[in-house]
Amino acid sequence: MLRAFGPQGWWPARTRLEVILGAILVQNTAWQNAALAIRNLKDNGLLSLVKLKRASLDELEFHVKSAGFYRQKARTIRNFVDWLEHSCGGSLNVMFARPAAELRRQLLGIKGLGPETADAILLYAGRHPVFVADAYTRRILARHGLVRDCAGYSEVQGFLHQRLPPDAALFNEFHALLVEVGKRYCKRQVALCEECPLEEFLPKKHERQPLLAGAAAPQPVSEGA
DNA sequence: TGCCAGGCCGGGT
DNA sequence: ACCCGGCATGGC
Numbered sequence: 001m002l003r004a005f006g007p008q009g010w011w012p013a014r015t016r017l018e019v020i021l022g023a024i025l026v027q028n029t030a031w032q033n034a035a036l037a038i039r040n041l042k043d044n045g046l047l048s049l050v051k052l053k054r055a056s057l058d059e060l061e062f063h064v065k066s067a068g069f070y071r072q073k074a075r076t077i078r079n080f081v082d083w084l085e086h087s088c089g090g091s092l093n094v095m096f097a098r099p100a101a102e103l104r105r106q107l108l109g110i111k112g113l114g115p116e117t118a119d120a121i122l123l124y125a126g127r128h129p130v131f132v133a134d135a136y137t138r139r140i141l142a143r144h145g146l147v148r149d150c151a152g153y154s155e156v157q158g159f160l161h162q163r164l165p166p167d168a169a170l171f172n173e174f175h176a177l178l179v180e181v182g183k184r185y186c187k188r189q190v191a192l193c194e195e196c197p198l199e200e201f202l203p204k205k206h207e208r209q210p211l212l213a214g215a216a217a218p219q220p221v222s223e224g225a
Numbered sequence: 226t227g228c229c230a231g232g233c234c235g236g237g238t
Numbered sequence: 239a240c241c242c243g244g245c246a247t248g249g250c
Contacts, residue, residue, distance in 0.1 A: 027232040033248055034231090068247035072233075114233050134231045152240095153232095179231055188229070 001177040008176035011124035013038075016092050017049065019125040023117045024076050025067040037067040049090055052081050076112025083110050092125075100128040115153050123175075129166035132175050133157040136182025143186060 012031070013019045018038060025034035040063040041047050046055055060074035067073055087106065088094040095103065100122055107118035122128040131137075133156040141147045147156050164170060 023231090026230090028230065029232085029246090030230040030248070032230090036248085066247060068230085069232085069245050070247075072245060076233090112233070116232065120231080132231080136231065175231090182231085 001181055002173065005177060005180050007173060008180060010172060010176035011120070013124070016096070016125040017047065020080065020121050021047075021077065023120040023124070024073055024080070024112065025064060027069065027073070027117060029068050034067045037064040037070075037073075040064070040066065049081060049084065049092075052077065053085065053090075072112060076110070079110050079112055096126045100126065100130065104130070115157075119157075123168060123171055127168045129168045129171055131157050131160040131164070131171050133160065134175070134179065136186060137175065137178045139188075140178055140182055140186050 011019050011022065012035070013022050021041065022034055022038060025037045038047075044063055046052055046059075046063060052060075057074055057078060060077055061070050064070050064073050064077070083106075084090055084092070084095060098106075103126070104118050104122060107113050107121060108115065113121075116132060116134055119130045119132045122130045123132055133153050137160075138147070138151060138153070138156045141156060141159070142149045142151060147159055151159075164174075
């Protein structure tokens with residue numbers, strides 16, 4: 001994928017706060033629409049924790065409207081800012097100084113932040129080696145028979161964590177490339193992705209082992225595989 | 226026109 | 239522990 005598409009330069013954000021806002025705003029939404037919302041916040045001087053704290057909910061809703069689900073996302077932003085204030089004295093430095101596992105639990109406690117959003121924050125703003133097993137990642141792995149079709153977020157994330165060295169830069173680039181490939185070759189209603197450049201690196205279909213088929217336990221994998 | 230997009234929550238089995 | 243409907247805008 002890297003050879004086919006080159007480095008993706010993700011996450012497309014300038015600051016940690018932009019990563020966090022983008023992670024919330026992009027939930028089940030095309031990035032373009034989330035980027036528009038970020039631009040609106042920026043153009044209206046709201047792209048700082050102090051300003052976000054002062055903004056009314058109506059104001060937030062108005063500016064993030066282009067991202068869709070704007071009432072929920074405005075509340076989620078508000079929930080995060082409130083939590084940061086109470087739990088971290090309003091400091092992202094304090095927040096990101098916490099151990100990844102603890103911080104993840106706390107983020108999941110914020111209404112509107114689920115596993116993918118929390119992990120995107122941990123990886124792309126905190127540089128923690130946590131794989132973001134988003135819809136494209138799950139779809140591509142399932143289409144190639146690496147995980148079950150119905151595999152959920154944590155199952156796919158576990159699959160990747162078992163087989164990859166815990167390297168944030170690797171997770172970053174790999175995930176970004178999976179999304180790029182997914183956008184081109186692995187949409188929802190396309191059953192096959194014969195054009196997918198991943199095919200080149202995988203065993204032929206008849207040679208593939210059922211790595212996580214059915215109720216079988218995950219296979220132990222050698223170190224650094 | 227209809228489908229899709231880098232989810233998450235709440236209520237129901 | 240799943241399953242489902244609701245949430246909403248913008249692009250093709």
